[in-house]
Amino acid sequence: MSALLQQRAPQKASSPTDPPKPRTSRGGGNGRPRRENLAAYGFLAPWFLGLVFITAGPLLASLYFSFTDYNLIGDHQWVGLENYERMLDDSRLHSALSVTFVYVFVSVPLQLALALALAMVLDRGVRGLALYRSVYYLPSLLGGSVAIAILWRQVFGAEGLINQLLAFFGVQGPGWVSHPDYALSTLIVLNVWTFGAPMVIFLAGLRQIPRMYYEAAAVDGAGPMHRFWHITVPMLTPIIFFNLVLQIINAFQTFTQAFIVSGGTGGPSDSTLFYTLYLYQRGFGAFDMGYASAMAWLLLMIIGGFTAVNFLASKYWVFYGD
């Protein structure tokens, strides 16, 4: 071992204050970092290529295309703000926005409330926790698939499972997915159904709350409601915040379910025309790439805006203890 150290000694000679420890001085500014630079850029080479051609590059390119008129055939023409001006008068875009907003702001709070409620029940040392957790988590893995969307289309169809069950009670249900007033709610139900993923995160968070807080509160005579609002909720706010940001971002990008349930149209009467579905129709149905790019940037602004507002607001309600 000492022979090895001596072999290395010349390399480190430029920093005489360093005792010859078998640790490399990281970022010491003496020849060594340069070699690491090269090695690091080598390891990052695929990622750099991905950044240029798949993520950041296309992100900037789509900003450029949003100021052009381009249908894939022929050249793109610079049209300035025309695509953005068209958005102001596009009534389908407006319904896409309102459908998506309703979906996000109804389904995400419901989903998180259910996730938290079940996590709290499961956190009380229930026997068979792992089994329950798996069962509740399963829909999260399947929820985004075409097969589940197909199932939903049948279950909420005019003669689907729900209406068969309602018929037992003598109720004649409507065709949920084919009625403009109800179609969106079936997709909200689908999103709430996938509450398992945030539930698992809540469970992990609940584990972190020291038991002694509850014991101390119980000694002081605090009831269950009191303990929930004054211990569980404040201690869990970072996790609630995390889940909220994540699920809002996810919900804004919902596509598959709406596409399959409406057969790609966003119908009936645009009641399930999600933002991404309309973007797909403009970009890959009508090949109006300029307009689709402008829509993409509006989506980025909306998601970025909501995330930023969330982060700013978090200062007032998220409690980071030590």
Next chain:
Amino acid sequence: MATETKAPASTTERTRSERTRRLLIHVGLIGFGLIMLYPLLWMLSSSFKPTAEIFREPGLIPWSFTPGNYTEGWNALQYPFHHYLLNSAIVVAGAIIGNLIGCSMAAYAFARLEFRGKRLFFAIMLATIMLPIHVVIVPQYILFAQLDWINTFYPLIIPKLLATDGFFIFLMVQFIRGLPRDLDEAARIDGCGHVRIFCRIPLPLSMPALATTAIFTFIWTWNDFFSQLIFLTSPDMYTVPVALRTFVDSSSQTSWGPLFAMSVVALGPVFGFFLAGQRYLVKGIATTGIK
């Protein structure tokens, strides 16, 4: 079930009420679980029912057992269903290999090496996790069209090899940071270069993170519809989700029996991976928080 736990009467009042409370919790949890899973179970059972019965029978027992749905569904489209399964398998395998190679390389650099711009690049990498694919899909499509890659599997696999799933880089960075540095240092003193250190030490020690990456990549790519719908344009290249979608479109009078049968086939592998990889899945979500 309810009668079973009422039996022991010799216990004190207190533990008895405690037991009843626990029993009620279990009854509630099981009942809720059944409601959650009922649509799935019903689809499985309905895939063995004649189509007419699917619309009459909300129960779980296929009274007139019809395995023919599977053979009918298998051959209902232009190609037999195993053609689409094979396509999906190729895409998924490519995506897994790509993610394992590309993301672990990037993760090693971020977790272990010092280089100029590290903080900036790391921040950019984290930001790309939140980048919706819909925002970059148009220029990607234009690029892949110019490379003549539309209707091939390249647009679905090459981006993975280029480590564009930042989520997995982050997962592996967290994991590698948790490994002791001593081994790396020892290997370095023994004269190993970075490539050998990477292949011999952090990579094999990161098996749990690699397994989590493989499982999530499998499930997400297998279920992915948006990019496969856009990049795969002719039926011989269709993957399972895109093929299922044409199934819905092709028949205005949808034959739900065969359609359900093929949906069950499509969900099968995900369910299998879920059973096999539960441990990694739960840990993966708990530590990083994405479904």
